[in-house]
Amino acid sequence: MNKSELEEYNELLPILRKLKEKYKGIGQDFTDYLQGLTVADGLKYWDYIHIDALLGLQMPRTPYKDEIIFITYHQICELYFKLIKLEISQLTDLEEKEYLQKANWIKRISRVNNYFKHLCNSFDIMKSGMDRHDFKAFRMALLPASGFQAAQFRHIEIMSTNLNELLPEEFKGKDIALETLYDNIYWKAGGIDLRTQTKTLTLLQFEERYDGEFLKMIKKYKNRNIAYLYDASDDEIKQDEEVKTLLKEYDQYINVYWKLSHLMASGRHLPGADQGTGGTNWRKYLPPKFQRITFFESVWTATEKSEWGKEAVTKMFKQRIEKDWMKPK
Numbered sequence: 001m002n003k004s005e006l007e008e009y010n011e012l013l014p015i016l017r018k019l020k021e022k023y024k025g026i027g028q029d030f031t032d033y034l035q036g037l038t039v040a041d042g043l044k045y046w047d048y049i050h051i052d053a054l055l056g057l058q059m060p061r062t063p064y065k066d067e068i069i070f071i072t073y074h075q076i077c078e079l080y081f082k083l084i085k086l087e088i089s090q091l092t093d094l095e096e097k098e099y100l101q102k103a104n105w106i107k108r109i110s111r112v113n114n115y116f117k118h119l120c121n122s123f124d125i126m127k128s129g130m131d132r133h134d135f136k137a138f139r140m141a142l143l144p145a146s147g148f149q150a151a152q153f154r155h156i157e158i159m160s161t162n163l164n165e166l167l168p169e170e171f172k173g174k175d176i177a178l179e180t181l182y183d184n185i186y187w188k189a190g191g192i193d194l195r196t197q198t199k200t201l202t203l204l205q206f207e208e209r210y211d212g213e214f215l216k217m218i219k220k221y222k223n224r225n226i227a228y229l230y231d232a233s234d235d236e237i238k239q240d241e242e243v244k245t246l247l248k249e250y251d252q253y254i255n256v257y258w259k260l261s262h263l264m265a266s267g268r269h270l271p272g273a274d275q276g277t278g279g280t281n282w283r284k285y286l287p288p289k290f291q292r293i294t295f296f297e298s299v300w301t302a303t304e305k306s307e308w309g310k311e312a313v314t315k316m317f318k319q320r321i322e323k324d325w326m327k328p329k
């Protein structure tokens, strides 16, 4: 063995020692595993990413070519939602000493914002990226399914804010049963058929599948959602301008910019129709200025709250000259 080979083996020794300890700890013979490695194939990209399964998940229900864009983009959104929840949970589901660290707030909320930035900026795929004629034809074949039934979007809301912020004005701060408050959560208004004033099938299905889960989650996150933790945190976090700015950006990304880009796609594909794809009056329900949802009450001034969404709408109408309108201040 020459000198450089000897050096290489010396570098390997501490790693081998560590591995030996690891296998000993789980009652396994390390030498057997090493033998196995001499014949094992290296991991392949397509196996690791599960490419075949992933690309097999887009299954159109109609012959219209653009339907696959609609399915794929929804799946992309769901994957981003999953990553957003993962970041949020690394603030909300931690031991106290960890969520009290400013650096962790900055890291997690920055990542959430980054995902939302991509979601907002890519929503045009749903607007100009699909043929209107195709959309109209295939969308009706998918009823009563609607993005309204995207449970992960609700998970994000429940993990981010207090139930109170998701209630209409007349229910805010009311000391009544949680179940009654939940029955009046803002999104249920989006599932009412305004002609008959009854729940749409879209909402009824959604309630049957998810109400129990959402209620459990609301209880779990009552004292650990982001807004709660922020208000309960010490001054190092609460007085920090960077954390405050990030929370403001987050609130605007999800509750103004995402909702506006979604509204614009609805406007293009459902022109003139009072009824949405789920049988709702989406023109009344979807605009952020009607919903007025803010997650982090304490970071906004009264004026900012009263003008919720106004600046974004102004920027949106100027978008031809101001390309990057989907960027919170």
Ligand code: HEM
Pocket: 073, 074, 077, 078, 126, 127, 146, 147, 148, 149, 150, 153, 187, 190, 202, 259, 262, 265, 266, 269, 270, 275, 276, 277, 278, 279, 280, 281, 282, 285, 286
């Ligand atoms: C052309 C594309 C789209 C159109 C025309 C559209 C239309 C609508 C409409 C009309 C509603 C109101 C409820 C209803 O009547 O069904 C709604 C709600 C909703 N959609 Fe979409 N949608 C589109 C794409 C998406 C995508 C890609 C997602 C991502 C998962 C999504 C997620 C949602 C969510 C979360 C709601 C509830 C919003 C809220 O409560 O404020 N939608 N959509």
